[in-house]
Amino acid sequence: MDVDFACTQCAKCCHDLRLPLTIDEAIDWLSRGGTVELLSEAMPWLGEPPPENTGAAHKRRRSFAASSGELPVRVAVIVAAAFSGPCPNLLPDKRCGIYPERPLVCRIYPAEINPSVKFEPRHKACPPDAWANGSSALVRAGRLVDAVTMELIERSRQIDAVEVAAKAHLCRALGIDRAAISNEGFVVHSPDAGSLLNALQAAKYSVPENHSVSAQPESSHGDWRLVSNRRASVAALAAVAAHGEFVGDEPNSSFRYLSFGDSAA
Ligand code: SF4
Ligand code: SF4
Structure with missing residues (x-):
């Protein structure tokens, strides 16, 4: 597949979003009066994937080790600007x-x-x-070829990796210990802006200044509850002595559950 691309500046991609942010971007977003949420998901992690499994490597790079009862898991946390309608x-x-300070994902x-x-x-929006032919080459033979975008993606992945420990600190500081089961949904946490700003500023100091990933062995970051709107998933977690928690349609005061699909019996 070959794709040419030139942005028309239609702004369709600037509406109704949860926009992943780096920690510095989240501090700036909150400081401008915007809303920031934390989205958590966890995946059972029974062993290390082979290096050629790029999808698993991506998940590993952006998550921290933890447990849920007897089950080893990795928890990924997205810090996201949230808005309905226009940004x-x-x-x-x-x-x-x-524009000069817009987030990396934008x-x-x-x-x-x-x-x-x-x-x-x-x-895409x-x-x-x-996508008119003859504009800048974005994809050739199915591979991204735009050098600027490739560098930005590499930077985004690197920041994701170095901020993992900071996100573990952030969760501990905010008392967050619930995550959705990966691929089922997200648990959405909405701390008040003042507490979140303080926690982000504190977490920021655990990010290495040289933006390198620590070579130290990983420690486990707490005991997590895995939330699902599927009773079968909660039962499967109980069967391996993990902490599963069923979430129904009733509002919950401490978090919201964002499902990727219908709940199942
Ligand atoms: S939706 Fe696409 S074309 Fe429109 S502003 Fe966003 S990136 Fe540009
Ligand atoms: S920060 Fe700018 S580019 Fe990003 S969604 Fe908002 S208006 Fe669009």
Whole structure:
């Protein structure tokens, strides 16, 4: 597949989002008065995947080791700007009001950060004329070829990896110990802005200044409850002595559950 791309500046990608942020970006977003949430998911981790499994390597790089009862897991936490309708930084003329400081993910779109997600123009918000032949080459033979975007994606993955310990600190500081089962959904945590800003600023100091990933052996970051809206998943967790927690439709005061699909009996 070959894809050419030129942004039409239609701003369709600037609406109704949970926008993943780095810790510095989240501090800036909150400081501008925006809303930031934490999304958590956990995957059972019974052994290390082979290096050629790029999808598993991506998950491992952006998650920290933990446990749920007897089950070893890895927990991934996304710090995300959240907004319904237009982004609070979108100007009436569709320009970005923080263009020089816009988040990394805004610079990468419409490309994919996750190496296991295949790039598909039809899954993107961009209008048909953004993909007109003859504009800049984005993908050739199915591979991303735009050098600037490739460098941004590499930077994003590197920051994801070095911020893992900071996210573990952040969860501990905020008393967060629930995560959805990976691929079923996310647990969405919405701490008040002041507490979150303080916790982010404290967590920031656990990020290595040289942005290198620690070579130290990993420690386990707490005992987590795995939340699901599927009774079969909760029963499967109980069978391996993990802490499963069923979540129904009733509102919960300490978190929300964002399901990727229908609940099952
Ligand atoms: S920060 Fe700018 S580029 Fe990113 S979603 Fe908001 S308006 Fe769009
Ligand atoms: S939806 Fe696509 S074409 Fe429109 S502003 Fe976003 S990146 Fe550009």
